Amino acid sequence: MSALDPTEVFRQEASELFETLEGALLDLCQRPDDRELVDSAFRALHTIKGSGAMFGFDKVAAFTHEFETAFELVRKGEIKPTQELIAVALAAKDYIRALIEAPETTDAIIGEAILDDLKQLVAPTAPRSEVATPATAEVAAAGEKRSAGWRLHLEFDSHILCNGSNPLDLLEDLCKLGPCFVVPVTDDVPLLDELEPEYCYLKWDVTLHADCEKSAIDDVFMFVADEMKLTLTPLTQAELPAQQPAPEPVPQTAMQPASADATPAPTVAEPMPEAEPTVEPAAVPKAEPVAKEAAPQPAARAETRRDEVKRSEERGIATVRVQAERLDELMDRVGELVIAQARLSQLAAAGSDLSIKMIAEEIERLAASLRDTTMGARMVPIGSLFGRFRRLVHDLSRDLKKPVEFVTSGEDTELDKTMIECLADPLVHLIRNAIDHGIEDTAARAVAGKTEQGRIELHAVHSGAQVLVTVRDNGGGLNTARIRAKAEEQGLIAPGAALSDHEIHQFLFHPGFSTAQTVSALSGRGVGMDVVKRTIENMRGSIDLSTKPGQGTSVTLRLPLTLAIIEGLLIRVGEGRYIIPLSAVEECVELMAEDQRSRGRNFLNVRGNLVPFLRLREILPAEGEPELHQKTIIISTGETRVGLVADQIIGNHQTVIKSLSKLHSDVTIFSGATILGDGTAALILDVAQLVSLAQAQSEKQQMNEAA
Amino acid sequence: MATVLTVDDSPSIRQMIKVVLEPAGHSVLEAGDGAQGLAQCQAKRPDLVITDLNMPTMNGLELIRALRKLPALTGMPIVFLTTESNDAVKQEAKSAGATGWITKPFKPEQLLAVVAKLVRS
């Protein structure tokens, strides 16, 4: 059994709650009338408060309570959540978060300032009156002084059994305080045909021989104080003999067995087990069994309910929390299994033992489905990441005084959790850029005849084995001339060199390249577009950039679904075997004789389109003669297609990706390595690199031809 | 010992209840909101339900009312968790059919005491 530390669980939970809270607050900016949002914000606050107190975050609980109180008018709908109010609420959220994450370094002054702000905004609030009417029972004589005991009269509401309280249990608890003399009062028990079996008709008179506090008795009836009449009179020493002439005044004698007589004769109950049997005979006979068993009620209703139940139950067991490292380990094991299975399959194929072949196939199937399941378990909706950016946009928009509408879609799109983590920084940068440099200031927008409010879209969608994440703004678009000037200034290109707009835009990804005339505090994080590009390429993804002057820019990240195992196409070049990620492969064609012959002009005619191609033998070590019938694999990144010429296409291969060592960090055309069925290592071709290599080559040829 | 269902949208509270009750020999079922709680009650018939009031989908009050409408579960003790010290909330929950309550923050002993109070072997 896992014994997760509840406090740890709380921290994790709190961070999720903060996201919910923040999301709700930010949504409120757009839809201040949405009650659902207010409720959801309050629910999150409430849980933080309640759980915080449970786990010793007293400051959190205290502050949250104050905050909740001040915000109460919003909850009641008396005050609209204005922008200012939401800004304070966000600050409060950050403060609470700090209280949990770094309590020592968080100054209470911040909290006080926030509360002051808040109180000003919600202005003249009537002081909340905490008139806590103490839950007290009807007490006849409230003599708090100790006495020889108490005389009690108990009358419960008739429905008390239905609500889960058992008077017998309560009497038993009472007996624990001291020797009790319990007399049931049966006056109100109706005749059998009028009797509601689930109702409590009995009343009790109890004499408690213990000098306990009144509060101890109140404690016994704490939960039912409102559902009963309790009359409590202290028993004085003097009263004792006079009032108690009946059977035996001394507790010890109460041990005598109760009379079998079912008539309500006064019986003395000893503290523990005897209490029940003695009272039982007088109790409503049917109450117990009925309460515990299903009464034969309308069957149809029960049936439909059961269906509902089933459905909601399915939801109920739907999630389990697993430590992230365990998923990583699991993926590693699956990777090893896939490699071992490939070896087994190869051995089995080489042999002639049919039964081994069958087992190998079976294991291959199982390993593949285990891989899929494991990868599925690591998938996280990208929406969890999107949530964070709303705050970013909100703050940036405020700081830069550029009103911005932030629209997200495709939150359900799932990606491997490690990728989600890796994506955070690049997206922060792209969004920052979009607001800082993309969206024009209000004046410029007005001149251009645009809406005052800019628009940033963050969009995710599945596309084959890839996920596309797009950041789009409706700002002024890239200033190609300025980028060009900057590139010339930095000596990246010769002045006046003939370059397409697309090529010029690529300079944005060049290390140290920035066209921002002023470095704002916001973009001063030291993460440039080059880092974004590198991060994305490290994930085996690519970046597309497109822009329309005056209409905006969109940056699309193309990402593989997972980092761990991919479907690959195994090819042979000379003696070497290589993997091409199948997600990049469009089709395989035979290299025609005319293509072969057109040396120097490395273009392939694919159904009328000219596609540049690379002879892999020229860039990879390859001894011996090329195959007579060379195969061309058409790969693509985004819009660009390139052909790779290989000696042989061996087939599909489950590729467990191993990263290359630091000693090979200078190697560009491979993105990683894998292990083949025979135990040798094979390299995975880096599609993005090969595409740009092929483009560079074809451009060079064109230039040579032009010259 | 008893089977206790904890209904709370806060995993940490559920975990807390679990780590207190399980060593005492109780078995603990979990549900993340009222709807799941209702389902669990019907499927598993716990001896005691401990529910939060403030939850998404179906809140604690709705859960209590729904449970009290089920004849098969008549008399099942339902305890709610509350941070409110004022009586209005308690009143409302009580009149919905709750058996008792636990005020947050609570100590393990308090939780155990309430369970002992409402569940007899």
Added chain:
Amino acid sequence: MSAPEVQEAAVNQDGSIQVVMIGVGDEKFALDAGMVREIIDPIPATRVAGAKAFVPCVINVRGNVIPLADLRIRFGMPMTEDTAETRIVVIELAIDNEPVLVGLTADKVYEVTEISRTNVQQTPRVGMHWKPEFIRFITKWREEFVIVPNMERILN
């Protein structure tokens, strides 16, 4: 696996160092035993196009794809065919503070032995055509000079 600091792990109290003695070309190298993970027979290696000349290949060692370095290339020694005595010595070293496994091709692995720091020879021998920073020190073993190399420098 108790080698917290790879380079200094095998220094004994009397100043002697436990080393794995290997032969590369006509030189003898003493590799600090603390950095040696295992010694395996030659296995098929995969050429890596575009890699530095002295780390031309990768190999699969227990499911890890690790680079295979060739010191003969690094030191401009003549290449020879593998013989029955050729081995791959897998060592672990720190590159940018991260542990990295590297295979080294050795023409021969002699033995695990102790060398003494007291026999340290101060000056590089005449005819040493490689950079002094590659050498931690030179010592004597069985009346022969052996090089204790600085593998981090050599491979980085």
